Amino acid sequence: MRTPISYFLVVSVLLFTVGTVGVLIRKNALLIFMSVELQLNAVNLALVAFSRQLGNLTGQVLAFFSMVVAAAEVVVGLAIIVSLYRKRRSADVDDASLLRG
Amino acid sequence: MLALSILAQAPPATPQTATGHGPLIFTPVAPELILVGVALILLLYDALEPQRPHLALALATLAGIAGAAAYSVYLWFWVQRPDSPSSVLQGMVAADRFTVFFRLVILGAAFIATLLGYLYLERAGEVRGEYYPLLLFATAGMTLITAANDLIMVFLALEILSLSLYLMTGFSLRRLASAEASMKYFLLGAFSSAFFLYGIAFAYGATGTTNLPAIAHKLSGQVGPLALALGATGLLTVGFAFKVAAVPFHMWTPDAYQGAPTSVTAFMSAGTKVAAFAAFLRVFDVALSPLVWDWKPFVWALAAITMVVGGVLAIAQTNIKRMLAYSSIAHAGFILVGVTAASRQGIEASMFYLAAYAAMIVGAFGVVMLVSVRGERNLNFSSYAGLARRDPFLAAVLAVFMLSLAGIPPTAGFIAKVSVFEAAVQAGHWPLVLIGVLTSVIAAFYYIRVIVLMYMQEYLPGQEETEGLGREPVGRIAVAIPALLTLLFGVFPGVLFGLLKAASVIRF
Amino acid sequence: MAESFYQSYGVVVALLIGGFGLVAVAFTAARLIAPRRQTAEKLMTYECGIDPVGEGWSQSQIRYYIYAFLFVIFDVESVFLFPWANIFVRLGYQAVVEMAIFVFVLALGLLYAYKKKVLQWV
Numbered sequence: 001m002r003t004p005i006s007y008f009l010v011v012s013v014l015l016f017t018v019g020t021v022g023v024l025i026r027k028n029a030l031l032i033f034m035s036v037e038l039q040l041n042a043v044n045l046a047l048v049a050f051s052r053q054l055g056n057l058t059g060q061v062l063a064f065f066s067m068v069v070a071a072a073e074v075v076v077g078l079a080i081i082v083s084l085y086r087k088r089r090s091a092d093v094d095d096a097s098l099l100r101g
Numbered sequence: 102m103l104a105l106s107i108l109a110q111a112p113p114a115t116p117q118t119a120t121g122h123g124p125l126i127f128t129p130v131a132p133e134l135i136l137v138g139v140a141l142i143l144l145l146y147d148a149l150e151p152q153r154p155h156l157a158l159a160l161a162t163l164a165g166i167a168g169a170a171a172y173s174v175y176l177w178f179w180v181q182r183p184d185s186p187s188s189v190l191q192g193m194v195a196a197d198r199f200t201v202f203f204r205l206v207i208l209g210a211a212f213i214a215t216l217l218g219y220l221y222l223e224r225a226g227e228v229r230g231e232y233y234p235l236l237l238f239a240t241a242g243m244t245l246i247t248a249a250n251d252l253i254m255v256f257l258a259l260e261i262l263s264l265s266l267y268l269m270t271g272f273s274l275r276r277l278a279s280a281e282a283s284m285k286y287f288l289l290g291a292f293s294s295a296f297f298l299y300g301i302a303f304a305y306g307a308t309g310t311t312n313l314p315a316i317a318h319k320l321s322g323q324v325g326p327l328a329l330a331l332g333a334t335g336l337l338t339v340g341f342a343f344k345v346a347a348v349p350f351h352m353w354t355p356d357a358y359q360g361a362p363t364s365v366t367a368f369m370s371a372g373t374k375v376a377a378f379a380a381f382l383r384v385f386d387v388a389l390s391p392l393v394w395d396w397k398p399f400v401w402a403l404a405a406i407t408m409v410v411g412g413v414l415a416i417a418q419t420n421i422k423r424m425l426a427y428s429s430i431a432h433a434g435f436i437l438v439g440v441t442a443a444s445r446q447g448i449e450a451s452m453f454y455l456a457a458y459a460a461m462i463v464g465a466f467g468v469v470m471l472v473s474v475r476g477e478r479n480l481n482f483s484s485y486a487g488l489a490r491r492d493p494f495l496a497a498v499l500a501v502f503m504l505s506l507a508g509i510p511p512t513a514g515f516i517a518k519v520s521v522f523e524a525a526v527q528a529g530h531w532p533l534v535l536i537g538v539l540t541s542v543i544a545a546f547y548y549i550r551v552i553v554l555m556y557m558q559e560y561l562p563g564q565e566e567t568e569g570l571g572r573e574p575v576g577r578i579a580v581a582i583p584a585l586l587t588l589l590f591g592v593f594p595g596v597l598f599g600l601l602k603a604a605s606v607i608r609f
Numbered sequence: 610m611a612e613s614f615y616q617s618y619g620v621v622v623a624l625l626i627g628g629f630g631l632v633a634v635a636f637t638a639a640r641l642i643a644p645r646r647q648t649a650e651k652l653m654t655y656e657c658g659i660d661p662v663g664e665g666w667s668q669s670q671i672r673y674y675i676y677a678f679l680f681v682i683f684d685v686e687s688v689f690l691f692p693w694a695n696i697f698v699r700l701g702y703q704a705v706v707e708m709a710i711f712v713f714v715l716a717l718g719l720l721y722a723y724k725k726k727v728l729q730w731v
Contacts, residue, residue, distance in 0.1 A: 039295035
């Protein structure tokens with residue numbers, strides 16, 4: 001029996017919510033970033049589920065692109081976080097307080 | 102009345118079979134190919150030739166941008182030819198004057214930003230070759246997003262420009278603030294990308310396609326609950342609101358603008374906003390046009406809050422970059438007023454506003470860069486006291502930009518505001534116009550304050566470093582061009598509106 | 610049939626609103642109700658009851674960044690190469706040229722990294 005699409009979407013929405021909350025409450029830049037990755041994976045799950053439901057491949061192609069973009073984001077993000085960490089020895093976003101107002 | 106009734110007759114997207122690969126026409130993306138090609142060459146050149154002269158990199162970048170602009174001008178005529186398709190590469194890229202117009206605006210801003218960037222890197226002593234390829238990649242992303250006719254393309258172009266800009270924001274290795282700004286920009290940008298992508302997924306789930314005209318076709322024919330499509334609209338709005346820096350998704354803007362090297366700030370304040378709004382207009386006025394009555398109230402509210410919050414928060418600032426950042430937030434609100442009108446007139450007004458905004462913000466940040474000697478100094482208002490005495494040229498140019506940002510005639514900013522308000526009144530949004538006018542009056546205060554400081558206050562010697570105020574001819578040219586354009590569009594707005602008559606039709 | 614189709618979407622939307630709503634309510638409630646008295650003790654990282662010593666980051670080596678970089682080049686390559694390899698015979702020479710350009714650009718990235726001495730084990 002085929003699993004109804006709603007099951008996948010429920011999981012996807014929950015994952016996305018967990019990711020969103022993670023971004024909002026976490027303080028370490030790396031953990032925030034991991035939460036964003038969780039959101040992106042929730043999106044991929046939804047895309048693939050929709051793709052199967054609708055019977056066309058666009059969703060899966062889009063999931064490929066999203067994976068690639070996520071990978072590129074990882075590299076750029078790590079570069080930024082690492083360079084900031086090298087300068088200040090801390091990855092806590094609350095310590096980033098030079099810019100205020 | 103459906104304001105965009107032309108859109109209702111949208112033909113379905115030409116069905117493409119998986120194997121039937123039509124002829125690939127690359128002409129409409131040639132400007133991007135030029136930009137990316139030059140960027141790749143420069144990247145290699147920089148890696149293979151450690152002794153490369155800085156000037157050569159800058160000149161090659163300028164040549165690439167000029168080439169792309171020249172090709173865009175050719176495209177302006179190419180897209181009107183009877184045999185030219187309305188979209189190419191399997192419906193991924195649109196070929197219309199709408200994108201050509203925005204491309205030219207973005208390429209103009211990029212050109213000025215390259216001149217400023219050359220000067221900035223020299224002065225700050227941070228000459229590193231990656232600056233130029235990154236700038237070109239970001240520019241390619243910005244121009245590509247204006248042509249994106251498919252949500253996949255919108256997303257990819259958005260990421261190309263964002264990823265390059267995250268890195269450019271953190272380009273100053275010496276200043277901690279730059280790295281900090283970069284991190285904040287990156288985290289919030291990635292967060293917003295996730296929302297945007299989820300919106301795309303929902304739009305795909307609701308319609309089974311990611312092609313913008315096809316989505317419109319599907320949505321207009323759909324009966325019954327539109328829950329998924331509405332969810333998609335909401336998520337896409339959030340994603341775009343982040344990128345155009347609309348309140349309440351504006352938190353990254355002041356920090357990123359202040360921390361970034363000033364030349365980068367000039368580039369991204371103009372380029373990102375123009376690019377994101379171009380995509381905003383296309384996605385909302387093409388793909389989501391059947392839902393216009395559903396998204397209108399939200400964009401309406403977004404515009405109102407953005408104008409008020411951006412305008413009010415700018416008053417309290419003492420750092421001029423931060424003040425301009427809040428001002429750019431407020432301007433996003435004014436442009437949203439034009440978007441809310443969702444009419445041909447509204448689109449035209451928004452396009453005019455974006456062109457005027459790009460000229461004045463790139464110029465204003467340019468002057469700020471010239472005044473802040475060697476990198477990031479003299480950023481407080483006190484440094485501008487008596488600037489008219491020390492450097493009449495820079496003071497006069499900055500005064501033009503301030504008047505334009507405040508929306509005072511005879512500048513482009515005035516015409517831009519009037520035209521978006523007019524479009525909004527036509528669409529029946531007079532409360533929004535009322536809010537807009539009131540915030541403009543408040544906003545005029547802090548723009549005029551800068552002019553008063555420059556012209557009516559005495560400069561206290563020894564207070565701040567003064568030597569080397571933008572004497573370089575390159576810098577002067579870089580701020581003179583936008584100033585002239587600001588005045589030109591203000592005195593002869595018909596020039597630009599004439600172009601817009603042809604450019605405001607979104608073909609698909 | 611059609612009805613249940615839309616019902617499933619209704620569930621999703623309800624869940625979306627419910628999920629975000631719950632989080633929002635919980636956070637505002639906590640902020641409004643909870644007393645906030647922060648002491649140095651409370652702000653300290655909790656580590657099994659022992660006072661934390663040194664940096665929490667001592668394990669992270671910057672050199673592993675190279676893996677991330679290489680991962681992107683080869684991951685991106687394979688993500689697109691595999692689907693392409695399935696169908697390129699049907700697509701003809703155009704597809705071959707496109708893929709060649711794609712791989713070439715990625716190779717440029719690798720060359721750049723090599724020249725910038727990113728690939729050396731530091």
